[in-house]
Every structure is written in structure tokens, then in C-alpha cells.
Amino acid sequence: MAHSHNHNHNHSHHSPEDSDFSLIVAVSINSLLTVFQVIGGILSGSLSLIADALHNLSDAASLGIAIFARKISRRPADNSKTFGYKRAEVIAALINLVILVVISFYLLYEAAWRFFEPVEISGWIIILVAGIALIVDFVTALITFSLSKNNMNMRAAFLHNLSDAMASLAVIVAGSLIILYQWYWVDTLLTGMLALFILYQAFAMLPRTIHLLMEGVPDDIDLEAIKITLSKIEHVDDVHHMHIWSLDESTIALEAHVVVDLNDFNDMENTKRIIKKSLLDNYGISHSTLEFEHEMMC
Numbered sequence: 269m270a271h272s273h274n275h276n277h278n279h280s281h282h283s284p285e286d287s288d289f290s291l292i293v294a295v296s297i298n299s300l301l302t303v304f305q306v307i308g309g310i311l312s313g314s315l316s317l318i319a320d321a322l323h324n325l326s327d328a329a330s331l332g333i334a335i336f337a338r339k340i341s342r343r344p345a346d347n348s349k350t351f352g353y354k355r356a357e358v359i360a361a362l363i364n365l366v367i368l369v370v371i372s373f374y375l376l377y378e379a380a381w382r383f384f385e386p387v388e389i390s391g392w393i394i395i396l397v398a399g400i401a402l403i404v405d406f407v408t409a410l411i412t413f414s415l416s417k418n419n420m421n422m423r424a425a426f427l428h429n430l431s432d433a434m435a436s437l438a439v440i441v442a443g444s445l446i447i448l449y450q451w452y453w454v455d456t457l458l459t460g461m462l463a464l465f466i467l468y469q470a471f472a473m474l475p476r477t478i479h480l481l482m483e484g485v486p487d488d489i490d491l492e493a494i495k496i497t498l499s500k501i502e503h504v505d506d507v508h509h510m511h512i513w514s515l516d517e518s519t520i521a522l523e524a525h526v527v528v529d530l531n532d533f534n535d536m537e538n539t540k541r542i543i544k545k546s547l548l549d550n551y552g553i554s555h556s557t558l559e560f561e562h563e564m565m566c
Contacts, residue, residue: 287338287415288339291412295332297407298325298331298408299328301324304397305317305321305397308396312390312391313388313389314390314439315378315379315456316439316462317397317398318378319375319459319462319463320398320401320439323371323431323435323462324404326367326368329364329367330367331412331425334422336360337359340356341353341355341357354517355480358420358481361424361477362478364425364428365424365470365473365474368470369471371466375459375462379457379460379463383456386456387452389446391446392447393443394439394443394455395440395443398443399436399440401439402440405432405436408429409432413426418518420476420477427473428469435465438462442454480516483514485512489520491510491512494507494510494512494547494551495510498526498543501543501546503528503530503535503539504526504543506526506527508524508525509523510522510523510525511524519554520552520554520555521554521555522556522557523557523559524557525559525560526559527560527561528561540560543556544556544558
């Protein structure tokens with residue numbers, strides 16, 4: 269997945285405080301909706317409604333974690349965290365995805381039991397509760413979408429909301445089929461499909477999140493290409509001991525040993541400036557630490 273190197277730190281046109289407030293509103297609505305859906309699920313006997321409630325609860329939790337992580341990530345670097353706190357958002361995304369996986373397996377377990385022991389379900393309650401859920405999901409998705417452009421954490425939250433809206437729509441369809449044809453098995457089938465869909469989403473995002481935390485080389489960066497680019501710069505003979513990693517989603521760091529055929533300090537400083545500019549312009553690497561070695565030392 270190619271990323272543009274024109275990294276934009278302004279995630280939305282609003283101030284961070286404004287977007288925090290809108291997220292807090294989203295968390296509050298989703299938390300209330302979860303309670304409403306669980307009560308509706310128990311009264312109607314619908315497992316898919318409870319599945320949707322758990323999905324909503326994971327949304328509320330993910331948004332809560334997102335707000336907390338956004339606040340932490342804005343803290344400046346200090347003596348304890350010299351790179352700053354921006355990676356808090358990536359950790360939040362990981363926690364959130366793990367929660368989703370756990371919930372999905374629980375729902376699959378419950379759905380499997382329902383196939384052996386069917387339960388009578390009230391379709392009208394399902395349609396009413398899921399209809400309200402659909403409106404709430406749509407509003408929350410709009411809020412998180414405006415913040416999700418360059419942010420993994422917000423993108424995870426937005427995907428949750430979008431899948432919630434689709435889930436609520438599916439639950440309404442299930443409720444209609446139960447009213448029209450007494451197809452109670454549709455509720456169980458939908459629960460299983462919802463759980464599998466949540467799992468698919470989580471596993472799609474997990475590798476990238478873990479890669480970032482493991483300080484892996486960003487997907488669109490080629491180490492050999494960088495070595496070739498730097499070797500073409502005048503006075504640079506070799507580049508080795510190169511390490512590249514992402515500090516957060518928008519900041520790439522590099523450290524490397526550069527062998528040069530220079531003795532004059534001013535010439536070295538000038539070469540360093542050229543290398544750093546080349547790294548930034550060609551690869552979006554904004555944080556580079558270079559150690560110069562003289563050719564005779566090797």
C-alpha cells in the first residue's frame with residue numbers, strides 16, 4: 269500500500285479539542301445504545317441484537333481508547349520518551365483489534381449453541397432497536413470519518429462504525445424475516461456472519477499495526493533503493509548499518525553509517541545536508557541520524 273510522503277499532520281479542519289468533544293459525544297451515544305440493544309436483545313430473545321450490542325460496545329471502547337490515545341499522543345517529547353508519545357495511538361489500535369477478536373469468538377460460540385437449541389424471537393422489538401441503532405451508527409461514522417484521513421486509530425474506529433451500520437441494517441432484515449416467516453434461524457446465521465465479519469476486519473488491520481510496533485521498515489520504503497540513491501551523491505562511497513522504522517504513522521526515521529572520501533569538516537557538513545534533503549524529498553524520511561566514516565578507516 270503506497271503512502272504519499274506529503275505527510276499532513278492536520279487530521280481535520282477542526283481543532284483537536286473540537287474533534288475530542290465530538291468523539292466524547294460519539295462514545296456517550298454508543299454506550300447508551302449498547303445498554304438499549306442488550307435490553308432489546310434479552311426481551312426479544314435475539315442473539316444478533318446482542319451481537320450488534322457487543323459490536324457497538326467495542327465501538328464505544330475503541331472511541332474511548334482513541335480519545336485517550338489522542339490526548340497522550342499530543343504530549344511533547346520528554347526525558348522519559350525522547351521520541352514523544354505519538355505511538356500511543358498505534359498501541360490503542362492494537363488493543364482495540366484484540367478486543368474485537370475476543371468478542372467475535374464469543375459470538376461464534378453462542379451462535380453455535382443456538383443452532384442446537386433454537387429460541388423463539390420477537391421480530392418487532394428487533395426492528396425497533398436496530399432501527400435506532402442504525403441512525404446512531406450513521407451519525408458516529410460521520411464523526412469518525414472526518415478524523416480518519418491520516419490516522420490508523422481513527423480509521424479503525426471509522427471501520428467499526430461503518431460495519432456497525434451494516435450490521436444494524438442486517439438485523440432489521442432478520443427481524444423482518446422473523447415477523448413474516450418465523451425464520452428464527454436467520455438470527456443465528458446473522459450472528460455468525462457478524463462475528464466472522466468482525467474477525468475479518470480485525471485480522472486485516474492487525475499485521476500493519478504489529479509491523480509498526482515492531483519497528484518494521486515502512487511498506488513503501490526500499491532499503492536497497494535508498495542505498496543506491498545515497499551512493500550516487502558526490503563523495504559518498506558506501507552506506508551501511510542502515511536502520512529504518514516508523515516513529516508513528518507519519519514520521520519515518522533512519523540511522524546509517526556513511527563512508528565518505530572527505531577530510532574537510534565543512535565539506536562533510538555540506539554532504540550531510542545534501543543526504544538529509546535527498547532522504548526527505550525522495551522517501552519522506554524526516555528524522556535521519558548519520559554517522560560519517562572516512563574511507564581510510566574501513
